[in-house]
């Protein structure tokens with residue numbers, strides 16, 4: 001269970017034989033490839049990794065890996081993963097989500113997962129749309145994006161996941177573009193290795209409901225400065241960039257959440273004694 | 278002095294604003310327990326966070342006490358602020374005695390209407406005359422003397438309870454107690470237990486909420502997730518340090534959507550896991566409970582029920598979450614619902630629930646309620662039980678064995694579960710309909726096979742004799758469940774003492790409904806009274822949905838907060854069987 005790093009794994013060792021339900025060209029294929037590469041580089045065997053998700057196209061990912069997986073209910077993946085990691089601190093826990101799953105229905109859990117700072121890696125495949133339910137605006141969708149559910153756009157200003165993560169206490173914050181597999185792989189690996197709660201937003205185009213996102217390949221650009229450990233500075237940078245800035249933006253050094261379940265056999269008789277008259 | 282002797286005495290101490298009524302009640306109960314009596318302390322409190330009206334309701338007896346008193350012999354009012362609101366829950370006997378402090382103004386009419394005798398006693402003035410003195414200790418002295426308690430036992434409890442506040446606190450506490458005892462000499466009525474205490478027995482002092490927590494830990498729970506809610510919070514507050522002492526952990530969640538999912542995640546990791554909540558929290562947990570059922574990840578949820586719907590009456594009891602616990606899931610989701618039959622049984626039922634959830638890999642809901650959860654009782658030391666979390670774990674396979682199938686179809690419907698970390702056992706737990714390997718599927722054949730399997734494992738399981746407690750014989754049956762069992766048991770005992778044969782059947786297993794066992798147990802009944810604390814008769818309908826009861830059937834139910842008591846059950850039965 002606590003295997004030393006062993007460099008002999010290949011990305012293929014982390015893939016299952018199940019064919020994804022995704023549309024051809026969906027950005028999530030690249031995310032799947034990047035996490036399998038990052039896990040191979042990490043060097044822990046697939047059985048020591050758990051991949052937890054909610055509901056959405058993106059959340060289908062666990063079954064496509066060869067790790068232990070949990071495809072839970074919509075929006076609650078962070079909570080489920082928190083219980084798992086406290087119960088089984090020996091595992092590497094990855095949480096995979098979408099912008100609807102993670103920021104809308106699961107928004108509250110996001111804040112508290114950042115605060116709690118349990119040692120796990122949270123990857124949100126942000127396509128700025130509800131893909132699985134066929135094209136409704138999510139919290140990161142532009143205010144004027146037209147759809148059947150919100151004709152003419154929502155008129156609402158988009159949510160800033162990275163800033164919110166910083167303000168809530170996340171210990172590692174990064175943004176990547178799914179098409180840049182090398183950068184994604186590297187950042188995911190760094191995120192896993194960083195202690196505490198690591199958050200990576202991956203811009204992952206929905207080619208079906210947001211064909212305009214195919215342009216992301218051209219519009220993303222690498223952050224020109226190194227990551228900082230000052231959350232205020234990181235927040236300022238992120239608030240003032242164009243949302244397309246990629247790279248590791250913040251590395252904090254808060255202490256991870258401490259409570260853990262152990263195999264210790266406690267003395268239950270001592271607990272009972274407190275009730276004796 | 279008019280001295281009444283009885284098998285049980287009951288007293289109420291009222292006071293608001295941190296007057297210490299509940300502390301005084303707690304001291305009396307503990308002392309009675311130490312002196313070899315049994316008893317129960319229930320509390321009736323207002324909705325205020327601090328400073329609201331509070332009543333400590335103490336019932337003492339020679340034998341174990343399983344329900345609160347329905348008539349009070351003695352009431353001591355430290356003050357009467359808002360006491361009228363509690364009056365309906367503390368009916369006084371006309372032969373009763375009300376001790377009132379003249380400084381606190383007139384006794385409310387709702388209380389004097391009982392016909393009990395009002396006598397004045399200067400509680401506050403007496404306490405003030407003693408340096409550091411408090412009127413609740415004077416009240417304790419009056420109550421102890423008027424009920425004939427072992428005063429040395431009371432002194433001993435005060436000494437240990439107040440020790441951490443210093444020697445001065447102990448001596449002023451004892452001085453107040455003595456002043457109260459002295460005051461009792463002049464009282465015109467007293468109420469003594471006609472019994473010699475049975476001090477040879479090994480006894481515990483415990484609340485239902487603590488007992489649920491202990492039962493869960495004894496059953497093997499090592500992870501809990503928590504979101505506070507009255508009246509379940511004490512389960513969680515007891516578990517927090519207790520789990521830490523046995524290598525487990527409790528995590529405070531941001532809401533119940535989170536707490537239930539945390540528990541499911543921890544269970545997926547191989548640790549027996551739980552959470553505790555009340556009705557509003559259970560409502561929020563329903564979607565994830567369906568996930569637990571579909572993904573076959575065991576979890577235990579303790580629901581300490583309170584008055585509903587919506588926020589209802591948070592501090593008071595009802596059994597009205599039966600419907601949501603049994604029928605609240607979307608889709609068909611076989612699971613287990615059990616209800617503890619009293620304070621002591623909270624331990625048994627919680628431990629059994631852990632065993633059931635883990636053995637069958639299902640969600641198990643434990644329906645306790647405020648009436649037993651927050652009641653503190655003297656009970657006999659519970660027996661060691663042999664129910665433990667005993668999940669069927671996949672231990673790993675040989676090279677030439679076929680691919681591991683997490684949801685394999687087996688004879689008893691239970692499939693071995695691989696735990697993360699086990700090579701070759703990797704699977705994805707899923708709430709989507711899946712094949713035997715866990716791969717999402719929308720095929721008719723997979724839906725049917727997995728649904729049949731989930732039903733079979735719950736319906737074919739051997740629940741042994743624990744599905745109910747059955748007492749007595751006769752063609753008149755009192756059928757009940759959960760916390761109303763205490764009142765029903767006492768009613769049955771009174772009826773038998775009057776020469777009426779009654780059989781009591783108290784269901785511990787609510788779902789899957791033990792129809793065959795129940796029908797066998799009462800096949801020759803000519804009358805069945807179905808007793809429960811709900812407005813609409815949820816239990817009666819649940820029973821009727823699963824079986825046609827023999828003979829004539831009468832539902833007997835009422836919403837909270839006034840608890841169903843033995844006397845009204847006795848009247849119901851006697852009127853019924855009168856020729």
Ligand SMILES: Cc1ncc(C[n+]2csc(CCOP(=O)(O)OP(=O)(O)O)c2C)c(N)n1
Nearest residue numbers: 055056057058074098099100101130131132
């Ligand atoms: C409780 C609940 N409400 C609604 C849904 C329907 N639903 C499924 S996926 C989804 C949105 C997913 O969006 P996102 O997380 O962005 O994932 P994507 O499909 O874009 O990858 C919704 C609303 C659901 N499954 N459960």
Ligand code: SF4
Nearest residue numbers: 023026057131206207
């Ligand atoms: S709908 Fe969009 S997000 Fe979903 S699989 Fe297709 S391209 Fe990907």
Ligand SMILES: [Mg+2]
Nearest residue numbers: 098099127129
């Ligand atoms: Mg999306």
